[in-house]
Amino acid sequence: MIRLGLIQMESQDTIEKALEHIEKFASIARKINCSALCFPECVLTGYDPDRASQKAISVRHPSLGKLASMAIQTRVDLLVGFMEKSEDRYFLTHGVFRADGAREFYRKTHLGQKEKQIFSPGSELKVFPLSCGLQAGLQLCVETHFPEISQTLSLRGAEVIFSPHAIPMPIEKRMSVWKKILPARGYDNRVYIASCNMWDEKRFGGGCLVCDPNGEVIAEFCENRSALLSFAIDEDALRLFRTDSASLLHRYYPRDRRPEIYFDSERKEIR
DSSP: OEEEEEEEOOOOSSHHHHHHHHHHHHHHHHHTTOSEEEOOTTTTTOSOGGGHHHHOBOTTOHHHHHHHHHHHHHTOEEEEEEEEEETTEEEEEEEEEOTTSOEEEEEOSSOOTTGGGTOOOOOOOOEEEOTTSOEEEEOOGGGGGOHHHHHHHHHTTOSEEEEEEOOOOOHHHHHHHHHHHHHHHHHHHTOEEEEEEOBOSSSOBOOEEEEOTTSOEEEEEOOSSOEEEEEEEOHHHHHHTTSTTOOGGGOOGGGGOOGGGSBOTTSOBOO
């Protein structure tokens, strides 16, 4: 079994305070043998599109070096989101800081309606190796509503897809939406889907939910407080879905896709 974790956490006033909370959770994760922790979207800088010009940071910001050091010291991979500034453009970015010191970044590719007015979309769906040996993908908030993202990540080898959110929705409504879409994303693509949301008492509703490759909810948290939700991945069972001789019970559906018929007569993708 491999143990991973999700964080439901308050947005902080400063990056320094956010780092303090991230370090606290990383230390707890180490004690309970979590190999990786995923934090909510933009947890480092806060999710504040209207103030992106003041709060966004570059990938060379010192705080990211501190996260990298934190991952090395605790031996826990940290998946942390922030508003990124790159020259004259802004992105919604999630960093992967591995225990071996490596850093990788995913820029949100599918933006919300208001986000499109401020942020630029990323151009690549990435799969990242975690220190525990698992392959992981990221889809941020609204991206969970695009089935093609989950399928693409699965086809590229993702075994767990993290879906960090920063959405101001009551927790009961958020969990209701997740329980409609996350089991389908997990079952159809034979991956674990793990979602977490920002939380506070005024704006963000919080929530954490994990579904397995059979579409079953295996862990959830919906209380009004900051928390770490850990969950276990059965690596041996997960790999059954990728074997050529898998039984009907472990059928890997994306393998049987017929992309040649998903286009019109001129070989253009149907829009």
